[in-house]
Amino acid sequence: MNSAPIAIADVSPAQFPAVIALWEEAGLTRPWNPPAADLQRALETETSTVLAAVAQGRLVGTVMVGHDGHRGWVYYLAVTGSERGTGLGRLLMQAAETWLVDRRAVKVQLMVRQTNTAVTGFYDRLGYTDADVRVLAKRLD
Ligand SMILES: CC(C)(COP(=O)(O)OP(=O)(O)OC[C@H]1O[C@@H](n2cnc3c(N)ncnc32)[C@H](O)[C@@H]1OP(=O)(O)O)[C@@H](O)C(=O)NCCC(=O)NCCS
Structure with a gap:
């Protein structure tokens, strides 16, 4: 773990540019999901937030977390390149899980793009397993 103390709290508007960067x-942004709109929406919705990890005044990680009334969901987990492998990704996931437990969620789920094979080992280490479901989706905008 990095020796600099890490603070994890809801993202503030002043941090928006650093979060999007x-x-x-x-590699988490896609042209059809404008990140600024995703960020704004998650922060304006009562049952979701974006948590930011800050070390020595610098934004070093994020995780978006929300509760849909049945399950908890995690999105936009990211750790800045220089801090990867220091335990910060685990810390952010723990913070997201605690946020959900505080809201009485009993299960957390997340989606990993099929192309993101690099992250599989990380979620394995944290005890996440394949849910053996097909995820279907449809745009509403
Ligand atoms: C995924 C990510 C958040 C991990 O953050 P991190 O800070 O490097 O992870 P940690 O240091 O907390 O790792 C926790 C454990 O997972 C292991 N781990 C981390 N990345 C791994 C990988 N790619 N493959 C295998 N194991 C990995 C670590 O060795 C550590 O193991 P330990 O339990 O023995 O300590 C980071 O790599 C990242 O930002 N990736 C790009 C964005 C991304 O793909 N996000 C997920 C979208 S679904």
Whole structure:
């Protein structure tokens, strides 16, 4: 773990540019999901938030978390390149899980793009397993 103390709290508007830059650096943005709109929507919705990890005044990680009334969901987990492998991804996932437990969620789920094979080992280490479901989707906008 990095020796600098890490603070994890809801993202503030002043952090928006750094959050979006991190999501782009981490390869999480897609043209059809404008990140600023995703960020704004998650923060304005009562049952979701975006948590930011800050070390020495610098944004070093994020995780978006929400509760849909049945399950909890995690999106936009990202750790800046220089801090990866220091335990920060685990810390952010723990913070997201705690946020959900505080809201009485009993299960957390997340979606990993089929192309993101690099992250499989990370979720394995954290005890996540294949849910053996097909995810269907339809755009409403
Ligand atoms: C995924 C990500 C958040 C992990 O963050 P991190 O800070 O490097 O992870 P940690 O240091 O907390 O790792 C926790 C454990 O997972 C292991 N781990 C981390 N990345 C791994 C990988 N790619 N493959 C295998 N194991 C991995 C670590 O060795 C550590 O193991 P330990 O339990 O023995 O300590 C980071 O790599 C990232 O931002 N990736 C790009 C964005 C992304 O793909 N997000 C997920 C979208 S679904």
